[in-house]
Amino acid sequence: MNRKMWMILLLTALIVVIFCGTAAADTGGTCGAGLNWTLTGTGTLTISGTGAMTEFIDYNAAPWYSRRDDIRSVVIGDGVTCIGSCAFNGCGRISSVIIPYSVTKIGYLAFAHCSGLFDVTVINRETVIGDSDYDVFQNCSPNLVLHGWPGSTAETYAETAGIPFESVGDLSGQCGDEVYWAIDPRTGTVSITGSGPMWNYASSSDTASPFRSSVVISSADIGSGVTSIGDYIFAECRSMGSVTIPTGVTSIGANAFDHCKNLTGVTIPNSVTSIGYSAFGFCESMTDITIPTGVTSIGASAFHGCTGLTGVTIPNSVASIGAAAFKYCTSLTGIQVGSGNAAYTSVNGALYDKQKTVLIVCPCGKTGSFSVPDGVTSIEANAFSDCKNLTGVTIPNSVTSIGASAFYACKSLTGMTIPNSVTSIGDYAFSACSNLTGVKLPNNLTVIGNGVFQACLNLSCVSIPKSVTSIGKRAFERCSGLEYVLVHNAETSFDSDVFDDASPGLVLCGLSGSTAQAYAGANGYTFRTITEMDTPDFTLPSRLTRIEAEAFSGAQMTVVYIPDSVTFLGSRAFANCTRLRQIRIPAAITAIPPDVFKNINRSDLTIFGVPGSAAETFANGAGIRFEIE
Numbered sequence: 180m181n182r183k184m185w186m187i188l189l190l191t192a193l194i195v196v197i198f199c200g201t202a203a204a205d206t207g208g209t210c211g212a213g214l215n216w217t218l219t220g221t222g223t224l225t226i227s228g229t230g231a232m233t234e235f236i237d238y239n240a241a242p243w244y245s246r247r248d249d250i251r252s253v254v255i256g257d258g259v260t261c262i263g264s265c266a267f268n269g270c271g272r273i274s275s276v277i278i279p280y281s282v283t284k285i286g287y288l289a290f291a292h293c294s295g296l297f298d299v300t301v302i303n304r305e306t307v308i309g310d311s312d313y314d315v316f317q318n319c320s321p322n323l324v325l326h327g328w329p330g331s332t333a334e335t336y337a338e339t340a341g342i343p344f345e346s347v348g349d350l351s352g353q354c355g356d357e358v359y360w361a362i363d364p365r366t367g368t369v370s371i372t373g374s375g376p377m378w379n380y381a382s383s384s385d386t387a388s389p390f391r392s393s394v395v396i397s398s399a400d401i402g403s404g405v406t407s408i409g410d411y412i413f414a415e416c417r418s419m420g421s422v423t424i425p426t427g428v429t430s431i432g433a434n435a436f437d438h439c440k441n442l443t444g445v446t447i448p449n450s451v452t453s454i455g456y457s458a459f460g461f462c463e464s465m466t467d468i469t470i471p472t473g474v475t476s477i478g479a480s481a482f483h484g485c486t487g488l489t490g491v492t493i494p495n496s497v498a499s500i501g502a503a504a505f506k507y508c509t510s511l512t513g514i515q516v517g518s519g520n521a522a523y524t525s526v527n528g529a530l531y532d533k534q535k536t537v538l539i540v541c542p543c544g545k546t547g548s549f550s551v552p553d554g555v556t557s558i559e560a561n562a563f564s565d566c567k568n569l570t571g572v573t574i575p576n577s578v579t580s581i582g583a584s585a586f587y588a589c590k591s592l593t594g595m596t597i598p599n600s601v602t603s604i605g606d607y608a609f610s611a612c613s614n615l616t617g618v619k620l621p622n623n624l625t626v627i628g629n630g631v632f633q634a635c636l637n638l639s640c641v642s643i644p645k646s647v648t649s650i651g652k653r654a655f656e657r658c659s660g661l662e663y664v665l666v667h668n669a670e671t672s673f674d675s676d677v678f679d680d681a682s683p684g685l686v687l688c689g690l691s692g693s694t695a696q697a698y699a700g701a702n703g704y705t706f707r708t709i710t711e712m713d714t715p716d717f718t719l720p721s722r723l724t725r726i727e728a729e730a731f732s733g734a735q736m737t738v739v740y741i742p743d744s745v746t747f748l749g750s751r752a753f754a755n756c757t758r759l760r761q762i763r764i765p766a767a768i769t770a771i772p773p774d775v776f777k778n779i780n781r782s783d784l785t786i787f788g789v790p791g792s793a794a795e796t797f798a799n800g801a802g803i804r805f806e807i808e
Contacts, residue, residue: 208242214259218243222251222272229258234286235265248272257281262289271295277394277418280365282306291317300326300347300394301333304364308332313340326394328364352389354378354412358405360389367397367418374404379432383414394418403427408435410455417441420464426450431458433478440464449473454481456501463487466510472496477504486510489544493530495519500530503561505540512544526552538562545569553577558585560605567591576600581608583628590614596743597621606630606651613637617766617789619743620644627654636660640790642808643667650677661685663790665709665807669693678702688807710806712761712787715740726752743767751777763787763808764794771797 207217213230224243235241247270257279264286275298284307290296297320309315316323324343327333337344351361358373380388390396392415399422410432420441426448433455436442443464449471461484472494479501488508495517505511513528524531530540536556541549541563548571560582567590576598583605589612599621610633622644629651632638640663649672655661656679666689688707689695699706717736721744728749739762746767753759754777766789787808788794798805
């Protein structure tokens with residue numbers, strides 16, 4: 180075979196390889212006249228456009244068949260009129276599917292061998308399902324349930340094929356003493372008419388609720404005579420995209436629109452005075468909300484989990500906002516408050532009480548660093564919860580309390596200095612701060628509460644001051660990187676599961692004969708005796724950042740405390756300090772000059788510091804005694 184022929188064969192092979200590789204990686208194309216398909220990286224197959232799907236004559240003919248194991252969910256657009264035969268045959272990872280009103284026919288074997296499929300909803304009452312062989316859902320999950328309207332073809336098919344059928348509800352009914360509703364099955368719009376308040380329901384699964392977890396409602400049109408929206412009335416209506424609330428409605432009940440994941444737009448009229456608990460909780464598609472003038476109260480968790488919400492405007496009329504009202508709104512970057520509001524104010528997008536003494540909410544979408552203003556005395560529960568992109572928070576000396584879960588899941592925080600003014604820290608305050616490596620606890624703190632540092636995976640060293648008298652349940656649970664815990668009070672009490680699932684190499688440090696020593700012995704932890712630093716006769720200012728060369732050369736101090744603010748230590752800074760016996764060097768000082776203690780008897784000197792710090796490395800290399808502070 181000549182060289183030219185070899186080249187032709189090689190090019191042909193290359194073309195085949197490229198072609199096959201491209202085909203294997205297909206993520207979209209056509210699937211009928213006017214229809215297209217796309218497959219996302221997360222496994223969602225979407226059929227969009229207008230018209231009928233191709234009739235695939237064999238089980239493997241669908242264009243996405245080679246990717247069937249990647250398909251986790253199917254979204255069928257409102258314009259699709261026919262689902263072709265064998266369309267989703269073998270897509271075993273699909274668990275549920277909603278077939279829209281536009282679909283009038285489902286071909287044979289369309290969902291055959293979808294072994295994970297257990298929930299199918301057919302919205303059109305007259306959709307033709309398969310043929311006389313009843314094989315559309317052949318070899319699906321044995322737990323498959325078909326949902327549809329009473330008297331529909333879906334119900335008839337289910338009965339004949341031996342598949343359990345559940346009704347999606349009635350087409351009309353009553354939801355208040357004088358309030359009535361009706362659903363248009365063609366559009367999915369529910370119309371609420373009549374006068375007065377709606378009834379309240381106990382939960383989204385309340386059997387009395389007419390719309391409980393409905394997948395058929397696409398929108399709600401509430402008539403002008405309705406005065407209140409009842410508790411849980413539209414909860415978990417996952418397909419509802421819009422709602423019209425008329426002037427005249429004065430209250431929105433608890434969980435009224437909870438988990439309406441596709442609800443994108445809501446206009447709240449000025450007549451509304453109260454928004455109940457979790458009224459719009461987990462409405463993930465909402466991007467912006469303006470609370471109307473006239474609203475006086477916003478309930479707890481009212482907008483909890485609205486992950487698409489980017490901005491909120493609170494009017495002058497609001498007098499109360501419940502706990503966690505904006506918790507887990509991960510895209511929220513700013514909260515604005517009317518200048519005439521008597522109860523609240525906002526500074527740089529964060530929410531405070533009017534006097535700016537209480538920090539209520541730092542929006543979850545904030546990035547970078549955040550400084551709590553001077554004058555703030557308390558940080559409320561959940562104030563920074565789920566602020567995943569905050570890298571640092573500065574707390575002023577005016578703060579005395581930090582609420583429960585205040586910094587929960589602040590995953591980008593690496594360090595935290597809590598001023599000595601803080602006397603109380605709530606349960607789970609720093610739980611799930613997975614990148615937190617070090618925390619300086621205040622000297623006046625009395626209780627480390629339950630789960631305060633739970634799941635702080637990178638926390639390596641914690642120093643617990645003398646003021647702490649007890650350590651609560653699961654305080655350091657799942658702190659798998661924790662190496663040292665220093666307890667400076669000889670009588671601090673420990674809960675039995677303080678260090679559950681923490682690092683097996685944990686070293687507990689404390690005074691000889693202390694409760695820490697007894698706890699370590701009883702629970703199999705290594706114990707290390709510590710020596711307390713004497714009372715300093717020289718303490719540097721807390722805002723000092725540098726100690727320059729020869730700054731204290733020849734000074735006659737004996738015990739020196741260098742604060743955490745200092746990051747630089749100059750050459751011969753403590754040279755000729757012949758009376759120096761103890762010195763505390765913070766971890767922020769990462770380089771120590773070799774002559775910093777020139778002409779000092781090193782055998783008489785003790786350096787106090789953090790394990791693994793430059794201070795420890797220097798002490799070990801220079802033959803100076805090192806003690807964990």
